[in-house]
Amino acid sequence: MKRFKIWALLALALWAATAAQARSLDEVQKSGKIVIATEGQFPPFNYFQGAKLSGFEIEVAELVAKKMGLGVEWKALGFDALLAGLRQDRWDLVIASHGVTEERTRAVTFTAPHYCSGGAIVSLDPAIRTVADLNGKLVSVQTGTTYLENVRKLSGVKEVKNFPQDTDARSALVSRRVDAWVTDKFVAAIAINANPGAGMKLGDFVFIERIAAAVAKGNQSLAQGYNKALAEAMTDGSYAALSKKYFNEDVRCK
Ligand code: ARG
Numbered sequence: 001m002k003r004f005k006i007w008a009l010l011a012l013a014l015w016a017a018t019a020a021q022a023r024s025l026d027e028v029q030k031s032g033k034i035v036i037a038t039e040g041q042f043p044p045f046n047y048f049q050g051a052k053l054s055g056f057e058i059e060v061a062e063l064v065a066k067k068m069g070l071g072v073e074w075k076a077l078g079f080d081a082l083l084a085g086l087r088q089d090r091w092d093l094v095i096a097s098h099g100v101t102e103e104r105t106r107a108v109t110f111t112a113p114h115y116c117s118g119g120a121i122v123s124l125d126p127a128i129r130t131v132a133d134l135n136g137k138l139v140s141v142q143t144g145t146t147y148l149e150n151v152r153k154l155s156g157v158k159e160v161k162n163f164p165q166d167t168d169a170r171s172a173l174v175s176r177r178v179d180a181w182v183t184d185k186f187v188a189a190i191a192i193n194a195n196p197g198a199g200m201k202l203g204d205f206v207f208i209e210r211i212a213a214a215v216a217k218g219n220q221s222l223a224q225g226y227n228k229a230l231a232e233a234m235t236d237g238s239y240a241a242l243s244k245k246y247f248n249e250d251v252r253c254k
Pocket residue numbers: 039040041042046079096097098099100142144145146147166184
């Protein structure tokens with residue numbers, strides 16, 4: 001029995017020593033750069049302009065990092081891999097339009113929100129505008145998103161088709177494989193403007209959400225350092241300038 005306890009303790013110590021440990025604010029600052037993961041397929045928030053990551057969130061994160069005295073090393077991955085990688089300490093922070101939900105809050109620590117928005121209905125049929133209009137309809141959404149979660153809750157919807165990328169969910173609508181696409185309101189507005197010939201129309205919100213970056217669960221020092229710098233950007237006009245550039249309005253949570 002005694003021997004068993006010793007082995008159990010040793011095993012535990014070994015596990016603790018090898019388990020991925022999130023880098024604290026101090027450690028990140030000592031290294032001079034923060035490793036940030038995003039998706040890169042969600043314009044205008046995070047997308048590729050040629051080989052370069054661009055978008056509102058990319059610029060917000062770079063602005064915040066600069067105020068923290070840090071350079072940024074970017075990683076781009078599938079949406080599904082992003083929050084899981086925080087637990088494995090593969091990157092320090094994720095910024096990819098994640099809505100703050102109870103379920104996600106159990107797995108990661110969210111920062112203060114960098115914008116407020118919601119999932120909205122997009123359709124080619126002017127008769128499909130409201131949640132009630134989705135009754136008996138096929139709806140496309142991106143896998144792993146709050147759009148999927150919230151559309152699933154609508155009992156009248158005939159079927160929710162999910163796609164690894166939001167742009168594929170959009171294509172499904174444009175090619176009439178579904179009746180409606182549910183996505184972020186600003187993503188929808190920009191897709192509609194960029195493809196005037198497609199005939200997409202913006203309908204009502206299905207739900208609203210606060211969008212924030214995330215760090216590994218319990219990495220309070222890094223979250224606080226980020227929040228302080230974000231708050232500065234929100235008061236000194238630099239956040240407002242970025243928001244105006246991308247949306248022609250201020251998208252911060254009111
Ligand atoms: N706001 C939605 C969510 O919280 C969608 C985010 C999608 N982000 C992306 N980079 N594709 O799940």
